[in-house]
Amino acid sequence: MMDINRETTTVLVIDDAPESLSLINDTLEKAGINTLVALDGKQGLAIANRLKPDLILLDAIMPNMDGFETCKILKASPGLATIPVIFMTGLVDTESVVKGLGIGGVDYLTKPVRPAELLARIAVHLKIAQVTSDAHQFLDSVGQHVATVDNEGNFLWATPETHALLASALGINEGAKQLLTAHLKSWLALNPKVDNTTQLAGDELPLNVTVVEARGHGEWLLKFSDATVIPGELLLQRTLNLTQRESEVLYWLACGKANKEISEILTISVRTVNKHLEQIFPKLGVENRTAAAGIAIRILS
Template sequence: MDKPTSQSGTVLLVDDALDNLRVIHDSLQEAGYAVRVATDGFAAIESVRRMPPDVIVLDAMMPGIDGFETCRRLKQSLDTREIPVIFMTGLSDTEHIVQGFQAGGVDYVTKPVVIEELLARLATHVHRAQLMTHTRAAIDSAGRAIVAFDGLQHVTWATPLAQRWLQPLLEDERLPLPLRHWLHGSDAGETPYALWHEGERLLFSLLEPGLLSIQRHASLPEPETLTRWFPLTSREAEVLYWVTLGKTNREIGEILAISPRTVNKHLEHVFEKLGVETRTAAASLVLSRGQS
């Protein structure tokens, strides 16, 4: 077997059996991997959060929290769920093998570990992990914030930029409730959805089923500023301001103490003066002007 280069990758080795830990550590290090170690599940989780490895080689049976629970906890976090986990176990029955996969593992080896077999599996998973990392970094460097989600709106993958923007809004790793409601609506593929967080606007667009892009805009200009930017009356500027915040005509009417029909009339004038035809186009014009 060809010996991996010194750039083979980083492995976190987790095992409470020190003799086994030492043998595997030395073998992986000799094969060119940078190896970190942990002797229990809690230490492993802390190590991963502090500095994510390319792959985790995890003993299934340990005191405290076992390997299965350790893996489940890592898979619950958007920051660590993509790291592949290879289980080590002396349990060869189907039940425990299935349990490892159900916990989020991608592979397993049985004890006593055959080093050549472990190296072969590591090479495959490290390569895939590094390719995924490079892909995410490339998308991130291009300024794209992309999020993938499953049928229950759990986030399954995100670029680093999307992670930073979205993490404070997640509910048990699910997309925010208003966003989930929007995804179930009939116009999700046509009209972007806006969420405000700490004075900034996150604009979500559905690229295809299960895939969102996010754009972030700074705090919205006040109506007084809009009257300086565009040929609008004060009331039209107020309506445009709340439209850009994603409010409906009924909500705007309640805020401004006017009827939804009157709001719609003002909005028609706004569209005509701005040379646009939709609420989304009007809001996009405001946001693009604010960034210029």
């Protein structure tokens, strides 16, 4: 099993079959993983909302509210959408597998669950979830207006800056939210490419929405910006006759970011950042990053 912090890891098991619950609970407890148990979807949702588990094991076939409906509600909740869901069921037909993965499940286990396989799958998806969480925290820290949405236009995650921008541009009423969701759903159905942009006509100001990345399982990473304001990178590019990438590097340099931070923000190597700076300095007639940042700050101001 991959190395995870078992003492702080909590897994919620939602299953109406006592024998299955007993096997899974014993397996997780022996592995030192904290376990929460729910006997139906409604109870599982209540526990998830209250305790925010790290991962959910979800039985697909249950009375009243089945696993598929439970997963849909989980993925529609901003506070729960990023929790990985592994489906469990005795069904092995392709239709059920596709349905489970299509509504947000990250994996699929057939019953009877094999303990070694269960622990291995849990470890893999907890690791992936941690990487995703780290990326979200990093984007939060650099103040990017970005969000993750699904194919239906529902927000799965967004930085605080994005929430603030949307509130100022569109308002906070339910009608505006529904229009935003509908617009994004229609646009994403066209399968836009990376860097493709659409415009939202907000009550207060128009917004541009740009595709940053098309992710698996029907998820999209989008960037939001005020359509009435020239982005800082574009302003530097036009004013200083820089390439697009050079202007991006200079912009983040002016924001006080170190080369390593710039490389992470732009997903390029530190060496590439240095090469761009070597091109920027002579274009600006300066010899160091402090002087270059000073010129950029004056223009941006």
